[in-house]
Amino acid sequence: MSMTSNHSVRQSGHLKAALIGRDIQLSRSPDMHEVMGRAHQLDYRYDLLDLSLISHTRDDLAHCLTNLEEQGYIGVNVTHPFKTEVIKHIDDMAEEARQIGSVNIVRFSEGRRIGHNSDGLGFKSAFQAQFGEVERESVLLVGAGGAGSAVAFALVDLGVRTLNIFDSKAENLISLKTRLRQCHPDLVVRIYSDLDEALCENHDGIINATPVGMSSYPGSVVPSRHWHDRIWASDIVYFPQQTQFLIDAQRAGCATMSGVGMAIGQAMRSFEILTGHPAQYEPCLRVFDNSVS
Numbered sequence: 001m002s003m004t005s006n007h008s009v010r011q012s013g014h015l016k017a018a019l020i021g022r023d024i025q026l027s028r029s030p031d032m033h034e035v036m037g038r039a040h041q042l043d044y045r046y047d048l049l050d051l052s053l054i055s056h057t058r059d060d061l062a063h064c065l066t067n068l069e070e071q072g073y074i075g076v077n078v079t080h081p082f083k084t085e086v087i088k089h090i091d092d093m094a095e096e097a098r099q100i101g102s103v104n105i106v107r108f109s110e111g112r113r114i115g116h117n118s119d120g121l122g123f124k125s126a127f128q129a130q131f132g133e134v135e136r137e138s139v140l141l142v143g144a145g146g147a148g149s150a151v152a153f154a155l156v157d158l159g160v161r162t163l164n165i166f167d168s169k170a171e172n173l174i175s176l177k178t179r180l181r182q183c184h185p186d187l188v189v190r191i192y193s194d195l196d197e198a199l200c201e202n203h204d205g206i207i208n209a210t211p212v213g214m215s216s217y218p219g220s221v222v223p224s225r226h227w228h229d230r231i232w233a234s235d236i237v238y239f240p241q242q243t244q245f246l247i248d249a250q251r252a253g254c255a256t257m258s259g260v261g262m263a264i265g266q267a268m269r270s271f272e273i274l275t276g277h278p279a280q281y282e283p284c285l286r287v288f289d290n291s292v293s
Helices: 007-012 029-039 060-070 085-089 095-100 119-131 146-157 170-183 195-199 244-251 260-275 281-292
Strands: 014-021 043-050 075-078 105-109 112-116 138-142 162-166 188-192 205-208 232-235 255-257
Touching (some): 014 029, 029 281, 060 075, 060 085, 075 260, 085 112, 095 170, 119 232, 146 162, 162 170, 188 195, 232 244, 244 255
Parallel strands (some): 014 043, 138 162, 138 205, 162 188, 205 232, 232 255
Antiparallel strands (some): 075 105, 105 112
């Protein structure tokens, strides 16, 4: 890995960070980071590196990290589909990322790459603000990838006792179940490779932790016939803010939560880790208010 230090870049006040992912042109991360930077009068630039716009190969992520580190970037955020793949390209992980098994922040520091995860914190804070003390004894989580893993651990912190998890990839299910049981032996974890079977169980709420619903992946993971007004619905997708998943749930009378709160929460923690400055909620919220208006 590159041994280029970015200490002098941090000290000079000129800061550069970026988001790496696929199909991320509608991401609000640059706006949120830069508005928080302006609040601290920082010379701070945040770029988008959308690998869907180039012919993607297995080596692109490694090359991106090396190039950005050598150019003096302070670090990167990592999103779909690289949150687990990036782990093999870093030197160490903070405890929360190690436990979750997923990284959405890589901080470049004195020639080392340190992985962090702010997705879980972002989801937990958004859930508490939106749903309060809503029933959550048993929850269905759709998606066991990088974001889904972070949400799963956040749900346990929120008091969920039975977690039903669907994913189309058996290896994702087995890996997440193993990590959850190691950290939370009293948690009931049921895994499903058949979504219809999972949806037949009784749940207090359903969470979409897949990319389905994004502008580039339209549709809903849950058929509309499965919704009823005794459950709540949460989507981690935030572009668009109103996904088909949420629209169907709202039509059935469900309480819902979009991915905006999680996006703001994870961005705030990312900003603090990358820049060392405290984050602010209101400027980030205005980014979304302005995008709607």
